[in-house]
Amino acid sequence: MAKLGFLKAVFSLLAVPAGAAAAQGLPPGEDGAVARLNASPRHGEWVTFDAGAGDSVKAWVVYPERSDKAPVVVVIHEIFGLTDWIRSVTDQLAAEGFIAIAPDLLTGKGPNGGGTSSVDRQGAVALIQGLKPEEVQRRLRAAAEYAMAQPAALRVAGSVGFCWGGSTSFAFATTWPGLKAAAVYYGTPPADSAMARIAAPVYGFYGGDDARVTSTVEPARAAMRRAGKRYEPHVYDGAGHGFLRDQAGRNGANLRAAQAAWPATVRFLRQALGG
Numbered sequence: 001m002a003k004l005g006f007l008k009a010v011f012s013l014l015a016v017p018a019g020a021a022a023a024q025g026l027p028p029g030e031d032g033a034v035a036r037l038n039a040s041p042r043h044g045e046w047v048t049f050d051a052g053a054g055d056s057v058k059a060w061v062v063y064p065e066r067s068d069k070a071p072v073v074v075v076i077h078e079i080f081g082l083t084d085w086i087r088s089v090t091d092q093l094a095a096e097g098f099i100a101i102a103p104d105l106l107t108g109k110g111p112n113g114g115g116t117s118s119v120d121r122q123g124a125v126a127l128i129q130g131l132k133p134e135e136v137q138r139r140l141r142a143a144a145e146y147a148m149a150q151p152a153a154l155r156v157a158g159s160v161g162f163c164w165g166g167s168t169s170f171a172f173a174t175t176w177p178g179l180k181a182a183a184v185y186y187g188t189p190p191a192d193s194a195m196a197r198i199a200a201p202v203y204g205f206y207g208g209d210d211a212r213v214t215s216t217v218e219p220a221r222a223a224m225r226r227a228g229k230r231y232e233p234h235v236y237d238g239a240g241h242g243f244l245r246d247q248a249g250r251n252g253a254n255l256r257a258a259q260a261a262w263p264a265t266v267r268f269l270r271q272a273l274g275g
Helices: 002-014 030-039 084-095 121-129 133-148 164-175 192-197 217-226 250-273
Strands: 043-052 055-063 070-076 099-103 153-162 182-185 202-207 231-236
Touching: 030 084, 043 084, 043 133, 055 084, 055 133, 070 084, 070 133, 070 164, 070 250, 084 099, 084 153, 099 133, 133 153, 133 164, 153 164, 153 250, 164 182, 164 192, 164 202, 182 250, 192 217, 202 217, 202 250, 217 231, 231 250
Parallel strands: 070 099, 070 153, 153 182, 182 202, 202 231
Antiparallel strands: 043 055, 055 099
């Protein structure tokens, strides 16, 4: 009977679909975001921090379960604002050992001074298009400073952004010399002239079938090389724009891209930020 039970356990493991085990360590796709948040054992909370210039910003912060201090990662949302999916990515970063903070960069921009939750998806897109880059960068710096000031935090921070947030993460590296790492998911680069100000290493993650963005990769690589900066792009064949959120898309190519990109992101952040 014991032998039969052992064989059943072996066959059950063999029956797991390919890639399922690896996917356990990924952020969920968009459809699984709320369930992941509800099941998370980690402490996540809404906070409001002082962003300077008489401004305050709402953010979602998740803390890792660890006995020592943790580095900080600023999570920069897509053009759709601070969604449940971005919150679930923030939770996954905490699972990886980081204090992760996702500021709602639409705070105060919606109806009656609301943020992302005050508008629908298209409303969020419209509001994002009206943001001033200098205000966005000030808010990101303030988010990092807020998180690094927490008793459980190390005073070191990186960023990761998606789509519009990917471009913004790359830009963050040009505006804040204190940033130690910038991860860019399917976002376009800053102007070549701005790259000279970058102090942090930049890693990029792109879908091979996202030509609008991916066509900028080689020019960015050349410009970063001329500026003497570290830029390591990764392009995944067959994957589309937004592959980490849309893991079920493109006949498995998006999931394969996510399974390669996310572990590489975590390794990069750990190497650059320590902790």
